[in-house]
Amino acid sequence: MPTTFATPPARSWPGAPGRVNLIGDHTDYNDGFVLPMIIDRHVEMVARRRPDRQVQIVAAESGERVDNTLGEPIDYSSPNWLPYVLGVVHELAQRGRLSSGIDIVFRGTVPRGAGLSSSAALEVATALALDTVFNLWLNPVDMARLCRDVEHRYAGVRCGIMDQFTSRLGRSDHALLIDCRSLEARHVPMSLDGHRLVIVDTGDRRELADSAYNQRRTECEKAVALLREEETSITSLRDVTPGMLSAHENRLPPDLFARCRHVVSENHRVIEACERLSTGDLPAFGRLMNASHLSLRNDFEVSHPALDRLVEEAHRVDGVLGSRLTGAGFGGCTVNLVAETALPEFEQQLKPLVDDWSLQSIVVGTPEQARVTEVIA
Numbered sequence: 001m002p003t004t005f006a007t008p009p010a011r012s013w014p015g016a017p018g019r020v021n022l023i024g025d026h027t028d029y030n031d032g033f034v035l036p037m038i039i040d041r042h043v044e045m046v047a048r049r050r051p052d053r054q055v056q057i058v059a060a061e062s063g064e065r066v067d068n069t070l071g072e073p074i075d076y077s078s079p080n081w082l083p084y085v086l087g088v089v090h091e092l093a094q095r096g097r098l099s100s101g102i103d104i105v106f107r108g109t110v111p112r113g114a115g116l117s118s119s120a121a122l123e124v125a126t127a128l129a130l131d132t133v134f135n136l137w138l139n140p141v142d143m144a145r146l147c148r149d150v151e152h153r154y155a156g157v158r159c160g161i162m163d164q165f166t167s168r169l170g171r172s173d174h175a176l177l178i179d180c181r182s183l184e185a186r187h188v189p190m191s192l193d194g195h196r197l198v199i200v201d202t203g204d205r206r207e208l209a210d211s212a213y214n215q216r217r218t219e220c221e222k223a224v225a226l227l228r229e230e231e232t233s234i235t236s237l238r239d240v241t242p243g244m245l246s247a248h249e250n251r252l253p254p255d256l257f258a259r260c261r262h263v264v265s266e267n268h269r270v271i272e273a274c275e276r277l278s279t280g281d282l283p284a285f286g287r288l289m290n291a292s293h294l295s296l297r298n299d300f301e302v303s304h305p306a307l308d309r310l311v312e313e314a315h316r317v318d319g320v321l322g323s324r325l326t327g328a329g330f331g332g333c334t335v336n337l338v339a340e341t342a343l344p345e346f347e348q349q350l351k352p353l354v355d356d357w358s359l360q361s362i363v364v365g366t367p368e369q370a371r372v373t374e375v376i377a
């Protein structure tokens with residue numbers, strides 16, 4: 001990696017990967033279930049301690065550089081990677097974990113703003129770097145929590161924990177079933193039996209903080225407050241059963257009812273999808289992916305014409321078992337479950353609709369990542 005360090009950095013280590021979510025979107029911040037997996041695109045970082053309180057961060061590809069002193073205020077608005085990297089540095093400094101400043105150089109291959117968790121990969125790469133350089137021995141789940149908090153405080157996105165958790169704890173060739181309430185997780189082996197997961201990028205970029213993401217989260221909170229007036233045991237949408245929802249439909253404005261219906265049904269789909277994946281029932285898994293897309297489009301209203309078009313075109317190809325938007329939505333990528341024999345036709349059908357076809361090969365995770373993801377709390 002090109003660096004601007006006068007001497008080589010002390011340590012380098014496996015990078016932090018992006019992720020693709022197979023099913024379970026907008027459930028994480030509702031204490032629900034998700035089923036993502038890591039992809040073979042990463043952020044790599046090298047770092048070393050400094051003798052002073054300075055922090056120097058360099059983006060290797062663009063040459064952008066930011067200098068700051070620990071504890072001093074800084075404008076986080078640019079470059080766009082700054083909140084994620086410096087946010088982690090400052091958060092750990094505030095918690096009294098950093099004994100000095102640091103030099104950091106990074107580069108990454110996760111496309112920005114595509115719904116593949118480029119920001120979580122930056123946060124986790126930074127946390128791993130600081131963990132190693134300062135011998136912090138951060139528990140992996142605590143590291144994921146810290147990185148999520150950074151996203152809230154420094155980037156203004158009130159995200160759930162799925163992306164950071166997956167980047168830190170995901171394992172090659174396995175999906176990761178996460179219970180976002182207890183933070184228990186299970187690695188689910190992926191045997192796709194003549195099929196592949198294919199990511200297709202609309203090329204439409206939407207910054208999460210600008211989008212309706214935070215608004216959706218607020219809507220879910222409002223729905224919980226209304227439902228609690230009827231059932232005091234409800235503390236999040238995770239606690240709402242389909243029966244409760246239909247019993248109290250008249251308590252909710254139609255849009256909030258639809259948001260709830262998505263979250264409640266999506267949680268069930270995730271659990272079922274996990275079972276289907278474990279038993280190798282890929283057609284059923286694909287049907288759940290399709291149902292998830294419709295629910296995100298119609299009830300949660302986070303799809304986008306370009307995403308719907310890709311999903312629609314995918315379904316024209318014989319051998320496509322499932323197709324859905326992945327991640328927050330509002331642009332970004334779809335994930336598709338495609339028979340290997342159908343890949344040429346899939347490419348012929350979809351490639352003319354997108355600018356960058358290279359993502360279609362980036363599905364299964366990195367072997368190196370397995371080395372840093374052994375511990376589950």
Ligand code: GLA
Pocket residue numbers: 021024025026027028029159160161162163327328329
């Ligand atoms: C973004 C957020 C996640 C999650 C997804 C939608 O990726 O960072 O926490 O909410 O959107 O599932």
